[in-house]
């Protein structure tokens with residue numbers, strides 16, 4: 001008889017998780033991606049009988065063609081990947097090199113698309129990991145992001161006879177290491193501009209207001225990040241404006257919308273702004289295209305003169321120092 005062993009020497013697995021991206025910038029791949037994403041009940045929490053006919057009858061017949069063009073415009077030709085995947089992969093490779101412990105295995109997964117959370121958890125188990133920490137790279141908790149990543153991780157263990165221990169990283173919206181990383185990143189990017197922005201807009205991904213009304217803490221987390229960032233940068237609610245982008249569908253989303261804020265600024269005679277997206281750990285369609293093209297065009301069209309989009313934390317040194325701090329906290333006591 002062989003006996004199952006639990007060994008303190010078994011490697012610990014650390015899985016960085018971000019949202020996802022299509023496999024290719026074409027209509028078929030974008031449709032597959034959006035079908036997986038938008039049929040997640042954590043993302044669209046309407047009754048299925050109401051939502052599925054809209055999703056399959058309308059959204060998946062119209063949006064993929066439009067979104068595929070946008071993905072095409074931001075696609076990473078060198079790697080054949082969407083930027084969010086490239087940055088998340090780089091974050092995991094750099095984290096592995098920084099921590100350098102032989103008994104820690106770092107990998108990454110995407111909640112929608114590939115590599116999936118289930119396949120990467122299986123791979124960590126195949127490498128002998130009996131303890132796995134999943135680090136959702138969402139600073140602010142939302143049921144639709146952090147909650148959904150946790151669902152996918154636990155679902156991956158559902159049928160296993162021998163499950164690994166599993167931890168899900170805590171949100172870090174008010175962590176000094178996060179606020180420091182953002183401040184360093186913004187200060188450097190701002191110093192490199194060829195103009196002095198009168199206002200910086202801190203644009204977070206939006207969420208349907210109804211999800212907040214049902215108890216999602218996301219908005220409160222965004223506000224806390226924004227307040228701490230104001231303090232850390234010596235700015236105030238007028239010089240660093242809070243806004244929410246990426247509205248989807250007809251329902252009310254959390255306000256103020258980024259498009260309204262830049263319109264209002266231009267209308268008030270503000271000529272030079274910068275926009276930063278503190279809630280995104282990596283640049284993606286929503287930052288490169290929506291902020292860098294759509295929001296820029298809107299501001300210039302309404303009378304603005306200078307616009308800059310500041311990059312996300314991505315795989316910068318300050319980002320890696322932050323991720324290392326978060327990772328070490330989640331695996332504490334395991335190694």
Ligand SMILES: C=CC1=C(C)c2cc3[nH]c(cc4nc(cc5[nH]c(cc1n2)c(C)c5CCC(=O)O)C(CCC(=O)O)=C4C)c(C)c3C=C
Pocket residue numbers: 019020021022034043044063067082084138142144145205206207208218246248279280283284285286
């Ligand atoms: C009901 C729809 C959506 C909710 C709720 C939602 C929440 C949410 N999303 C992010 C982060 C990202 N979203 C991204 C893309 C994206 N988001 C939605 C819809 C909802 N998001 C759609 C339909 C798309 C796809 C693009 C499009 O067709 O417009 C991305 C970028 C992905 C990429 O491939 O580059 C990110 C990142 C957060 C943080 C969040 C809740 C707080």
Ligand SMILES: [Fe+2]
Pocket residue numbers: 205246
């Ligand atoms: Fe989104």
Ligand SMILES: [Fe+2]
Pocket residue numbers: 246285286290
């Ligand atoms: Fe968008």
